Amino acid sequence: MFNAFFELREKIMATKIKTVFYCQNCGYESSKWMGQCPGCKEWNTFVEETVKPASKKQGITSTGLSGNGRSTPKTLSEIEMKDEERADTHINELNRVLGGGLVRGSLILVGGDPGIGKSTLLLQVAGNLSGDKKEVLYISGEESLRQIKLRANRIGDFSDTLKFMCETNLENIEETINRAKPEIVIIDSIQTMFSDSVTSAPGSVSQVRESTAVLLRIAKSLNITVFIVGHVTKEGQVAGPRVLEHMVDTVLYFEGDRHASYRILRAVKNRFGSTNEIGVFEMQEKGLAEVTNPSEFMLEGKPENASGSIVTCSVEGTRPILIEIQALVCRSNFGFPRRQANGTDYNRVNLLMAVLEKRVGLQMGEYDAYVNLAGGMKLAEPSLDLGICMALISSFKNKPIGDDVIAFGEVGLSGEVRSVNMADSRVQEAEKLGFKTCIVPKALESKLKKSAKNINIVGVSSVADAMNYI
Template sequence: MKNKTVFFCQNCGYESSKWMGQCPSCKEWNTMVEEVVKPQARNTRTGLGAATAPDKGRHTQIVPKSLKDIELTKEDRADTHIGELNRVLGGGLVKGSLTLVGGDPGIGKSTLLLQAARNMSEDGHSILYISGEESLQQIKIRANRVGEFTDDLKFLCETNLDIIEEVITRVNPEVVIIDSIQTMFSENVSAAPGSVSQVREATAILLRIAKSMNISTFIVGHVTKEGTVAGPRVLEHMVDTVLYFEGDRQASYRVLRAVKNRFGSTNEIGVFEMRESGLAEVKNPSEFMLDGRPEDASGSIVTCSVEGTRPILIEIQALVCRTNFGFPKRQANGTDYNRVNLLMAVLEKRVGLQMSDCDAYVNLAGGMKLQEPALDLGICLAIISSFRNRPISPDVIAFGEVGLSGEVRSVSMTQQRVMEAKKLGFKTIILPKAFESKLKDIEGLTIIGVKSVQDAMRIF
């Protein structure tokens, strides 16, 4: 059969029969690359049921089932003995699942998976760690920093998927770790390793192995400069769980975030601290994020964001000063830049603060990246505090969504936010008016409900 030439977008995986300067799907320029694709034989089976597919002529034995005839069993989960990883996975590692872990180079992806593999091997689980980037000697140097390992954890340096499949079939481990998917290649695809065709084919092969042999599989993926996993977008659709490891390599903490999870919540996060011996769990992120907070400084206030089921207290810092240029500068670190501009417009229109000739900088301390609307009230009060150069009491916390009319709207999980603030010693809580009567009886706290930003501003 004759090979054909197609063009793939390296950014989103869009396929075209001819080259184009701009990708019609993601609108990026100069991302189309040429690859030669070998057509598969017509009778080749590549589905998940390839190992048990019926022969030709026996397809009449396959009968669809109604919903009531399908037996529902609880997922069999393995404990990684890393509480933050278990939380993000939804309670543990599901048997037969395919999990993609993405993140910047050097962020700690391989270290986290190596620690999880070590913990599970100590419970008697057989683990196969396959590296396409490091030699066995390099892996041992990195592993010596983590601790002692049992014989249930085996290592293999290989990039050929045909050999990898043969080894997995022979060893039959319970967990397989692939580091990384961009280094793997199949001899059936003529493209280079890391190309769109190879990444897609490699993921399809690993998915078939994981489902047919009921092996839990981790795949490490490189990310682009935009922070998304490199390769075709279909890669994230094929896997069961997508985890992103975020954080600055110069900072000590890391955030593990689930953006897709078929076995749990997609809003959970896990917080880790990088140490010499590896990654350590941060079981109280709020206390960790508020460490070193300045006292009696204007433009600083603490607010509360909820990630999944976990409330996290975070310090919002704002700096407002007169501009030296004709056009004022706005900058936001850790939150949405456009949202900050919107809130400043609300303060000018509804509160009367004239900031059209002022530079404004908003920062979430600690480098956290949060987008929840509950941060709105804290951002507004921090900007007002800096603009008027009046410090806010350090035992005050504020949260609530701010609308375009200046009203403060309700947010979810209000009681959990309040109890987290009380646990860390805050005395005054500014929140939406609707919850004031429900929470005013909490001992040791002063609950102040506000209907608008103007009401909150009058408190100070």
Template sequence: MAKLKQVYICQECGYESGKWMGKCPSCNEWGSLVEEVVEAKKPSLTAPSSRGAASSAPVKLRDVKIENETRTTTGMKELDRVLGGGIVKGSLILVGGDPGIGKSTLLLQICEELGNQNRQVLYISGEESVAQIKMRGERLNVHTENLNLLAETNMSFIEAHIKNTKPDLVILDSIQTVYCDDITSAPGSVSQVREATHKLMNLGKGYGITIMIVGHVTKEGALAGPRVLEHMVDTVLYFEGERHASFRILRAVKNRFGSTNEIGVFEMQDVGLKEVLNPSEIMLAGRPMDVAGSLVSCSLEGTRPMLIEVQALASFTSFGMPRRTATGIDYNRMVILIAVLEKRAGLDMGNYDVYVNLAGGMRINEPSLDLAAALAIASSFRNTPIDPHTVVFGEVGLTGEIRGVAMAEKRVVEAAKLGFKTCIMPKANVEKLPFIKGIKVIGVSHIGEALEVITVR
């Protein structure tokens, strides 16, 4: 029997050490080193047969033949958009997300569409029994003949099944539940997750099988397992959203076959995930009218503009240290905006608690939301509502200047489409903007100017 060796592996970055340390020297994370038992001499990870003989010899660039990239549509436009136009044959896709967010639901729904396209799908679950999957399938209306279910956690059996049946798509739910016999550490540990993914990668690339794996997320919001897992796969998708709200957002964090800017919006219903093709309308539904501190902005996710309500509340406090809380936007950015309002526009908020919130549980990091957040704070501070048919976007600089943003035209068109009458935006963008019917455009170049515009009208 091969000699066993004790090592300490960082659960964040995969760093290995012979002795325990409080802090990982590679990623500087505290308390992340966990004891694992591995075989002293590991078998070679890539067996030559699994990779094909041709790949081991260098080839001239001009001699490389490109096969047409074959993409399969998943039947869900939102998912196709995030993937860059459909699933690429032979790719390895990792889907991460909080517990109960709907990962298994999304993947089971894909099975139905692919099955109907006459593709063989193998759904391997290490978490649920086949009866449980069937029950979910009934609820989601999944009845395809081409779907095979397998409740299995041993990687050797999984490999054997895949080799025997050679399906077009394999779904593994989840990578943390499977284990390889040749590694003694517990399922879900770094070495197990890494080895299992490696095996799947070789299988997928060797046989041209698309593999989608589910990965659990730690409480810090990162994928459980080392970062190497993200490096190994072709695409990393994150499924996020407030668990108690029905909206779910699918984001590509990494994509070797497409842009990582696009997002997909879904709504969780009892019959499964429904695509939201026009998120702006839903984001604005139920918005309060003529209330101080509420303002609509337009953010751009990938190529798609999305209108979103920014809310702010500035309330007087007698404590020396006012409270500042940001939900949905970056906290530091909000603090900067308050400082800019104080210094450049003369609003004295030293005795005011300030809260900023993006409605609908959205999280957006785009600087074009700055101006809307600043004006919403000012509106709440002065207790004066802003016309509800106004949309605002622009980046605010430290001197109070309003800087231009990308793709302004798309944003204005989206606002006009949803019936907004006025758009307050950076002057730099207005100069290049063509005429857009139904909406009055006001260009501003300084935060003070923007504050005047909203007060005068």
């Protein structure tokens, strides 16, 4: 009698639905709702989800990422390794960001705001790869086949090796991939996919995590390249748990204003290449076009003989990019002056203004200050410090800096100007675009004068020296 009671109790407990709360921002799990997430410190991000526990009698099997049965330990000498094979996407900017092309068996996450160009870029990639007679499968969970064809007709011609499918059920997608065995799979988007083994709704933390795990296993076991599209939140993070970024091999983010023509593709994580590499595109009628010279593109429309404007150089990955820094300093009409920064760190701008007030004597406590990186770029490299300081000084004194002057260097709390890396590449880029004077840290002056040909190198040891130059 007691045995029957305990067996019935175990069956009830096994089928009991468990309720948990997940943080939509970082994936933190809790048994109860909380206003602030202990993991990421964000407010009102917890959502309730139901989880059905697996039966204790059900065995757990694993085929490993290789798909060859249970994984066994191996020594380095036992691991077979061939030269890394990369597929050319025929888009040089994308190849640069990926580290040279697509690696077989990799899982790539492409994130960005709605309408930024994620689907358009991946459709262009699919068309280019199908032109090389590669089997490509484009799976959409957001658009119908007619909608995809309308966009494809605007972009160009596609070969018959590119196939389209509208599906959101992960089990059906896995069955189709195992049967068709394509070389490249594109999932648009991961938030629309769902698995029958998870009881929560599509787009929830559990579904996104489970769907990504299944696609990761498919990519590694079948040795195919898988693209997944991820929507971003208002903070710019991929919607769903942050563990999603740790599961994939490469994370690419689209930046820029969707109402403007330019787009910036940035590599945040890349197991097969350098990180922080960027590719620059321009949205045109027939899709995304490459911008081969971003520096020239970013400096278009620069005002002449205007105070508060100077050009600086930032290095993204291996590429030096010239960009205009604009500053506007004006007397405040309120008791608390307003400070605003677009494209760079707001706290960094406040720090540099405090340095100018303490070390140079500029009384900016009663002035509003606005700093903007022209072109919509988002940069936080310390080499921008000297350019920001000179732009603020120029606007405060209402004295323009020469149009052929460029400045870069890191500024410390004592007002000193410190050296930065890849200074030679920065000067060469400025020289190529016709700049005549380059203001650099004093420690790099002698070194850069030896390699510079048609540009004057001016070394400054502090922001006071830079102000005297203005």
